[in-house]
Amino acid sequence: MQNSSVSVESDPGASPVNAPGGNRGVVACLDRSRQWHRVAQHALAIAKAMSIPVTLLQVLEAGPAGDSRADPLEWEIRRREASGFLEPLAAILCEGKSPVGSEIVEGHAADQICLWAADRSPELIVLGARGEGWQKNDGLGNTARSVLDRSAGSVLLVPATDNSSADEGVVRYKRLLIPLDGSSRAESVLPFAIRLAEAVKADLLITYVIPVPELIESGPLEPDDIELRERVVRRNERVAKEYLARVCGYIALKGIQARTMVLRDGDVRSRLVRLVADENADLVILSAHGHSGRSDAPFGSVTAHLIAHSAVPVLIVRNPSGLAAGCGINANLADARIAGLCA
Template identity: 30%
Template sequence: MDSTIQKILVPTDFSKSSEKAYIVAANLAKTYGATVDFLHIIPTLKYFRESVNKMGIPFDMDQEFYPQAQRDAKHRMEQAIQDYLKEEHRGELYTAIEPRAAGAIAQFADKHGHDIVVVGERGAGETHWFRGSTTEKLIRQAKVPVFAVDESFQIESIKKILVPTDGSHLSLQALRMALPLAVTFKASIELFHVLELYGVSWDDVPRQPDQDEESHARIAILHQITSLLDKYEALKGVSFAKSSETEPLSFGLSMGSDTVSVPCDLNVARGVSAHYEIEREAVDAADMVIMATHGHSGLAHLILGSTAEKVAQYVKKPVLTVRPEGLE
């Protein structure tokens, strides 16, 4: 699992939240020997251009405004990369002139092969970027994991990472980011499953006559984890240990010649609304949330998909979303 995070993208608008993203990216880069690229999106000013033209003001956006904005952004990124990153982790600095920031960032990360996007969830003045607008759109559109942090984020405060799962392999693919971040933050993982009204059909694990629904779900999810580790290339080198149904669980990550242990709990709760129960668990028992954007069936924005969007939008904790492999 050494190569999970090798290229990190930090989109920046130079806000306080962006500065927190620099710190997170620097810690990930240090842990995994990764490089960090910076990207600043300059929005196209269509209506400003039209107004200037109507007034007959001799001002050329393409020749005057945009080049100067790019030079200024490049200078500020150069300063940031020197202040926050050691030389061996410094990547490239990019600027782009685009009408839609979220789509441009998502396409850029995919095109350049980034493994994760670390972004401030609120922009300058709390009006340009905030979870629910650009960041929410980025979470929905990006094919690579998106980690949204705000200006209050403190790395040392991350002690438990909540990983919601509907029990599917798709949802459990969130572990490919949860495990390396648990190592980086020296945190434990809580796998959290909500038994909703209609429940889930566990075809591979028949329910025993004397078994309650919670116990059956727990055993089925443990079975799913084991089978995922056998099949999923991105989790190669990860082991999973449990001494009994009641004793603590743990993952083992192969990192070079060493194996790092990550403690894990598996909790099953009943609830009418999965996203409400996840939000409540995040507030009561966790310091951040890492979850897949899709679950059962893999259909966009259905089942776990809609839940992920609601959690990412409303939960008041750092959120990282992972788009599972195998989706169109």
């Protein structure tokens, strides 16, 4: 399929961010779904906090299956319509003093987003969890799922029912929820979370959900088995509290105060989803994998459940070494090894 790219001018005073290979900022993937404005708002909020540029990217889907390219006249009409949509939006966003650029490409949405990201290596891809035409009330749309499966970088997914705080159309992160499980993978999000919390003056809530220990069962558990499981839970709860205390010590060294919460008795995934609502979190930040991460899967089961069911945006941090420069996501990764730092 032949691709075409059209740059759309934004504010004359904004820095150009459209040059191939030159964008290490945030890319907001916009379509005509009802959540496009929230995608743009979240992209701008992160970019302003990290002092990095924003690119508004819209993919014009090609013609019916089998057509190598849309009719040239039809393409020009659609391109002009897209330009009329992106240009004023970019100008409005530029009023926030963040460099904003915009670009239109043609083709399959997921393919073009992944190709664009591979070429430009953005710090963060922001897109809606469900795009235009998605009829289900939950789960991921095809584009979001494909981008998550194929892209190597970090992704911020904005749900269709976004309950995060906003004042006069501007996203305000008041509370950031950081789930940890004691693994270095999970901890790797902390440098970025700390920097974001400091920039937007948000509260940090660090949580550890203790899974129910699994015992082999061939029938009803004996009293000794139940007591054994309870002893394991109590031991894990004690260790989790000690661990989160060390995490708070690390965060305090950065000048940030955090609140911790240890939860027990229940499925880790469902407890986190409920916690998001109970604590009025505005953003969940977590690693793609935790303790049980598999290299052959793009993300773990807890992350998969959250991105499908969370009522607020979820930022999945991946490829820490590639995010160390620029906006500082996962900068000084070795320094974030909490257990070794504060033990």
